Amino acid sequence: MSTQKSVLKEAGSVGDNPVRLDTEKAEQIIEALNTDLADAYVLYHQLHKHHWNVEGAEHLRIHEFLQEAYEEVEEAADEIAERLQSIGGVPHASMPALSEAATVEPEDEDVYDIRTSLSNDLEMYGDIIESYREHIELAAGLGDHATAHMLREQLIEIEEHAHVIDHYLEDDTLVQ
Amino acid sequence: MAAGTQSNAESASEPDRPDSPEISVCKGGPGKSVFMESGNSDGWISSDVTVDVTR
Numbered sequence: 001m002s003t004q005k006s007v008l009k010e011a012g013s014v015g016d017n018p019v020r021l022d023t024e025k026a027e028q029i030i031e032a033l034n035t036d037l038a039d040a041y042v043l044y045h046q047l048h049k050h051h052w053n054v055e056g057a058e059h060l061r062i063h064e065f066l067q068e069a070y071e072e073v074e075e076a077a078d079e080i081a082e083r084l085q086s087i088g089g090v091p092h093a094s095m096p097a098l099s100e101a102a103t104v105e106p107e108d109e110d111v112y113d114i115r116t117s118l119s120n121d122l123e124m125y126g127d128i129i130e131s132y133r134e135h136i137e138l139a140a141g142l143g144d145h146a147t148a149h150m151l152r153e154q155l156i157e158i159e160e161h162a163h164v165i166d167h168y169l170e171d172d173t174l175v176q
Numbered sequence: 177m178a179a180g181t182q183s184n185a186e187s188a189s190e191p192d193r194p195d196s197p198e199i200s201v202c203k204g205g206p207g208k209s210v211f212m213e214s215g216n217s218d219g220w221i222s223s224d225v226t227v228d229v230t231r
Contacts, residue, residue: 028222031205103206131203138202138210143217 011097014090023088025142030089032135033080033147038092038101039128040077044070046106046124051115062114062168076154078080083147104128118165125162132158201226 009015014027021029051066080091081091092098107120132155139148198214209226213219 025217028204028208028210028220031208035205072196101206110196120209134203137200138204138212138214141200141202141214141217142220 009090010024011090013090017086017088019087019146020021020165021087021144025144026087026089027146028142029139029144030084030087031086031136032138034089034092034101034133035103036128036131036151037080037084039104039131040073040080041098042104042106043103043124044073044077045129046121047073049107049111050114053111054114054117056114058114060171062118065164065168067117069164072161075163079150082093087144087147103131114160115168115169117170122162122165122169125158125165129155129158129162135165 014023014030016023017026047066047070051063051070054062054066081093084091092101104124106124107117112120132151136148136151136155139145139151197216197219199211200214201209201211204210204222208222208224210220210222
């Protein structure tokens, strides 16, 4: 639904930027960042789902951890969207656009035990980590060092959360 | 593995010429590969189509 008569900036377009990044280079980086943005929101919703549904002896700590994790993911998504907008892009903002651009596969709507749920989360974290590494190389290679720096900092947080989930999945646990 | 998923310095350089450019490839958006020359941010090209090379 369009709520205004004149479009200020068309979705998918790339405009000039004030940081003197070549528009053609910016276009490559914007496309990569929109993918990261879409993947982040898929992960955000999956973590949120597990935060809502976790049960069992360890539910409280895992419930709290998952909230911390999806809040970090949302914060990272916000930074990504602002960065790609600042270099001339239009961040994906609708659910259909985000869903179409995402490269990670979300869990279905059914509720699974927490071990299965966290395994699915860890799988998605792994895919996103690999994608970040590619996009850090891309941004740095095209001379966009600020984007590369932002992604590097986010990657540290993402890997920390993947590490915690990996520990939750060890054998020494109350949940069977 | 598809060419767009790994760095590859061999494909575009001759091994016996140390001054030849080193090329790496990164995934950009979905299905897009960006080939970049090491140390030269202006030396790049992107492609929507990549194929595996056989010798």
